[in-house]
Structure formats: structure tokens, C-alpha cells
Amino acid sequence: MTTATKTKMQAVTGNQAVAEALRQIDPDVIAAYPITPSTEIMQRFSEFVSNGKVETELILVESEHSAMSACIGASAAGGRVATATSAQGLALMWEMLHIASGYRLPIMISLVNRALSAPLNIHGDHSDGMGARDTGWIQLYSENAQEAYDNSVMAYRIAEHVDVRLPIMVCMDGFIISHSIESMQFLEDEDVKKFVGEHKQIDPLLDFDNPKSIGALVLPDYYMEHKRAQHEATTKVKQVVLNVSAEFGKKFGRDYGLFETYRLEDAEVVLVALNSAAGTIKDEVDRYREKGVKAGLLKPRLFRPFPYDEVGDALKNAKAVCVMDRADSYGGHGPLFMEVASALYPHRQGPALFNKVYGLGGRDLMPHHVDQVLDETIEVAKTGAVKMIKEYITVRN
């Protein structure tokens, strides 16, 4: 039963959807250095600023390193803070990403996933987000504009939760989602404002009656205690994501969890994939189901912290699982595969597991590519034998 006002469906780009979420949230400070394909978010947001639609102080800086630095300063001062970036932009922020999480600052990045150079490429893959895997940020992945919007609305509730207080990235695929127009449903301004609520920073620096210091040098006698405490905060994220998502679902009628399962319950042949590819895979799962194949999909939403127990439980009864990575770890297995393999380690008698790297640099994943993967997964389910653990598809051989 939803309590919120119903709004009509609208046709927008993913970037437009996220810009709208930011307008409705109206953060105190946004510091940005726009980069393709996330540019449109800030382009639209700067119009909101110029037209007086938001109170936000928009700081235009000279690099992404400065953008994140300004976000850190503004957040430590006590503000609710956001930025948007992609690929090299996120890579340039890398040093500061660790500072934001170490200081426990609930900053939001709208990350429009794009391939990292070289070779130079502006299209969508997940190498930027996966590169920031170990920076201490929460990562939510979004299949389409609707999910990117909904995740943005939920982001601060998760990041700012008193048990968590960690920065958060809301990710969507560059161009495939950021620039494609699809129909989605916005929430009313008032509903978003009420849902997101007020921000109250813990120990803000702009509190002259209580002077304090952040960022002090910590030597070997204390560094590890700080890191252990930071890890503890990440262990609280799962429950907060579930609670916030449940409240969102109750109010607005769209349900989210730690991951989405699609026809997974009795599935023997399972694909695991992030973001937009999941849409294509769902269609093919339907087609294979019609043919009598027990196919299913698991689409992670919360990638950091990774819900190992829940993913392991969801996949343990499958016969074969293929994890599809839109990012590579050169000399290693795909980053999503490594997590799923860890999740399944306690279920070693469970499914046969293998890894396909696809869609790098925005290379399309077509339905017939998914069919090839499903066919191979069916074969592995039958024989239990994996020929090659990691292999590239959608590549010319």
C-alpha cells in the first residue's frame, strides 16, 4: 500500500533522472568538474542553481581531485554534499575517496560508469566503479533510469544513517542509461524532501563552541584501530539498506533489496550481472523459460559492502552460474566473479562457476550474446565441467 502521490510516467535520460533527484534533495554544496558521460547531470543542475530552483552552493573547481576535496571540506563543515563524475574523473579523485570514507563523511557521487583509458574511450563499462571498490565507499548499482533515480533518493538515508556514516556512489551505465531516454516515474518534491529528511553532521567543524580537529596523523600504534572501526561501519550497511529500501517500497511502491533476483527461485542455470545488461538478460531468461530451461538472473544492487551470505544462499542451489563482468582485472578474474566465488566458497558442493568478460568500452551486449552464455551455462550444468574459468565474449577472435 503506497501512501505517496502518484505521478505520471515521463520519458527522460538517466542523467536527467539523477539531476532531478539532486534538485529534489537540494544538497547544501555540490562541487563538480563535469566529465562525459556524467556531464548532463551538472549541466542540468547548474540550470537549477541559476534559476533559483535549489539553495545549493555549486562550486566549480579545476579538477576532480579538487571536486572531491571541496566535497570533503563542505561535508566535514557540516553540509550535505554531492558530486557527479565518470571514469578518469573518479580515477583522479582516488586519493580523496579514501579520505572521505576515513573521515566517515556521507558524501554522494552519482557515478556514470565509463571505461578507463587507455585506449581513450568515453563509453560505458564498470572499470571506474570497480577501481574504487576498495576505497571504503558504499556502491549501489542501477539497471535503468528509474533505479538510478530511486537509488539517489535513498542514498543519503543510507550514507547518513548514524550506524553507517560512509560516503556512497550511485552507479549507472554511461550512455546506455545516462543518455538513453526511457519512461520512468518521478516522486513529488514534497515526498522526496520528507523521505530524505534533514542532515545533521556528527561533529561538524562549523561549530565554534566545540572546536575540534579532523585529519590528524595516526601512527602504527593507532592506525589499525581506526581501520577496524571503519570496517565495522560497513558491516551495518546491509541492514540499513534493507530498512531504507523497505520504507521506500512501502511509501512509493517500488521494492529493492541487496540484489534483485529474476526467476531465480528454482533456477538451475543462472547469470549474474550488474546494471543495464540485466535488462537484456531478463528478456532472454524469459525466452529460455518458455523453452523449458530453468534459467534465472541475480543482479547485485549493493556491491560494496558485498552481501556474501545472501548471495551465497541465493545461488547455492543452482547447477551452473556464469558471472558476467563489464570490467576486467588484468591477470585476475573479473571483479564481480571474485565476489561471487567468495560468496559460494562455503557452498563448495554447489554450482559450477565461470566468468565471462563482456561489453568493455561500451561494446554492446546483444540478446544473441546472452543466448551464447546461457547455452554454455546449460552445457556446464549438464556436465559439471568448466572449460575455461575466465573468457572474453563480444570480442573478435
Add this chain to the structure above:
Amino acid sequence: MKQMNWKELPHAGTILDAGNADGYETGSWRSFKPRWIEENCIQCLFCWIYCPDTSVTVKDEKMTGFDYKHCKGCGVCAVECPGKKGNKAIVMEEEGK
């Protein structure tokens, strides 16, 4: 002092006790110690301005000596001291001699 465990640390490691560097005695780092020779001092307060650790003590606008709990013995004061008629009012002496 008993060291805190990870559960006892303040949120984000923020230092809530402002100015607590005062309690950290960096004077033990010193291998050379500044000595004040009062008869050569013209009270220019260059030492007070230049000291990176605010370890030159001043009372009623007059230099009175050093805070040896915090002075690291960097020697900047001795270099900057103009002294009187070529005689320095601050000299550095090796610790323990």
C-alpha cells in the same frame, strides 16, 4: 596511558579535545637545546615569531626563556637571533653535556 581499543575511538577519529597537542611532550625529541643568554638579548622577539612550536615563552611582551616540554631543538631561534654587538642571545648546546 592505556591505549584505546577500536571500539573506544571517537567517531571518525575526530579529536574532540581541542588543543590537546599541549599534552604531547615533543621536548623528548631534542638532541640540541637552546640556551638563553639574557645579557645579550635586545628583546626583538624574533625567536618568538620564528619558533615553529610556540616554545619561546613571553611574559609582558618580554622573552623569558623556553618551554622545554615542547621545544624540539630545531635551532631556528638561534639562527634568527641578532644578539647584541655580534654576541648571540641564543646558543644551541648538545643535550646531555
